[in-house]
Amino acid sequence: MSSPFNRRKFISSAAIIGTGLAVGVPHIVSAGTPTARPAILGGPKAHSGTFPSWPVEEAIEENGLTEVLRSKKWGRLDGVRMAKFETAYSKLLGVKHSLGVSSGTSALTTILGALDIGPGDEVVIPVYTFVATYNVVVLNYALPILVDTDIESFQIDAAKAKAALTAQTKVIMPVHIGGSPVDLDAFVAMGKQHNIPVVEDACQAHLAEWKGVKVGNYGLAGAFSFQSSKNLNCAEGGAVTTNSDDFITNCYTFHNQGQGGRSTSFSTGVGTRGTNLRLTEFQGSLLLSQMTRVVEQSNRRWENAQYLSRLLQEIPGITPAKLYPGTTKSAYHLYMFRYDKSRFAGLSREKFLRALSAEGVPNSAGYGQMNKSAYVTALATNKHYLKIYGEKTMKEWLERNQCPQNDVLTSTQSVWFFQNMLLGTKNDMEQIAEAIGKIQKYAAEIARK
Structure with missing residues (x-):
């Protein structure tokens, strides 16, 4: 269906609106004709079509997978595609080193393993994140310190993260939720001041930028996910990024059973811990193919999200997630x-x-x-954690994890749209806003339904 929005009128108004709320600008979000009713009340859908499907695949993916199959070199230890991908990904992000691993969780596991995180250590993480961020800390029997949310941005509150640091804090691990950068200036300064490594959980933030530099460059290391919903995907996969020669060597060794070279042997490795988190040549091929369109897709999401934000800011009661001033681009894996x-x-x-x-x-x-x-509170009575930390410390840990702002956000306020929706057209964005406008107009009647 055609949208009732006058795009030319909107663009003229948007020049006044900028990224904030306009004063004296006419309310431009229309519910369609005066008699239009929400679909839930029997009216027509505002968005009657479909949003772009995900993932996107074409002949380049099929041909690449066939080449790997016929090469009979399916693993990274005897293949070439994973090394090619790591070089290409490093160039794309402007980072010195990348290491492909089997998932975003594996990227975080590799980083914490290379840092030798273990019992008695504390790792500061956001409470508003996918549970994998928590899991990788617990798998090392370290103590995850959950920090409250900056309700305006959906991101970890930097001031509260700093207040959560103790003598036992060994890693600060902010997450770029939804693909939008955290306040990186604050976290980098925090890490330097307290001599604690900062690890960027950038699993949702492919090509996001802070002050013109891609995320994954700011901390000691960054972790990315290539899981099937992600903006760059190969079904399951991930990557570690770093600008440290020594640290990437430690990461490679850890993810390759302690073996420091580009192959395995029958001897033990170096260090004291390692595992197998290698990525296959099939996934390396998929990633190389997907990268041929990742920049264009990223730009389209950014442009559509900015347009959608300007539309939604005109609807009272709808507040797009704040981007911090240093953000020059969000990946918009989620529109929040x-x-x-x-x-x-x-x-x-x-x-x-x-x-x-x-x-x-x-x-x-x-x-x-x-x-x-x-799932999380049960950690306080976990037999291993009680043995390591004691009952008193674990009770105190539960008390430390109170996050009142996150309670407000998650109980009544937060709403997400998904990255594939932002690959649509401006008309799609207008119809999203139209849908919300219709709902607002008839909200009292819908509430009684």
Whole structure:
């Protein structure tokens, strides 16, 4: 269906709006014709088409996989594609070294393994993140310190992260949630001041930039994921990035069973710990193929997200996630915004999301309260943790993990759209805004439904 938005009028208004709220600019989000009703109330869908599917695949992927199959060199130890990918990925990010590993979780595991993190150590992480960030700390029997969220950005609160540091803190591990950079200036300064390595969990942040430099360059190391939903994907895979010659050597050794060279042997390795987290040539081939279009896709997401933000900022009660001033580009793996039901006649977020789905706009409420989940709180009574830290310390750990701002964000406000939606057209973005405008106009009636 055609959108009722006047794009020329919007662009003229957007020049005044910029990235903030406009004063005195007419409300431009239209619900369509005056009689248009939300789809959940029997009206037509605002978005009747489909958003681009994911992943994108063409002949280049098929041909590359066939070449690997016929080469009979399927693993990185006797193949060439993983090395080619690592070189290409390093160039793409402007980083000195990249190491392909079997997942984003494996990238974090490799980094913590190379840093020899273990029992008695503390690792500072955000509470608003995928559980893998927590899991890699716990697998090392270290203590994950969950830090509250900056509710405006959805990112880890840098001031609260600094307050959480102790003499036992061995790693600061902020996550670029949704593909938008954390306040990297604050975290880099924090790490230098306290002589603690900063590890960027950039698993969602391919090609995101802080002050014109790609993320994954700022900490001692960065971790990326190539899982199937990610903006660069090969079904399962990941990468470690670093500008340190010594650290990449340690990472390679750790992920290759302690073997420091480019092959395995029948002898033991170096160091005291290692495992097998290698990536295959098949995935290396897929990544090289996917990289042929990753820059164009990244640019399209960024442009569409900026346009969508300007549209949504015109709807009272909808607040796009803040980007920190140093952000020159977000990867927009997720498009995140806050929903204020008081501007929607008290319509609950759950009913708002259902109404959005009925309009043909996929969505999610996003992450929950990890610090309060049984999965996490049970760590306080885990027999191994009690043996290492004692009952008193584990009770104190539960108390340290209170995150009131995250409670507010996750219980009533947070809403996500997905990266493939941002690969659509400007008309798609307009129809998303139209859908929300319709819901707001009829919010009281939807609430009674």
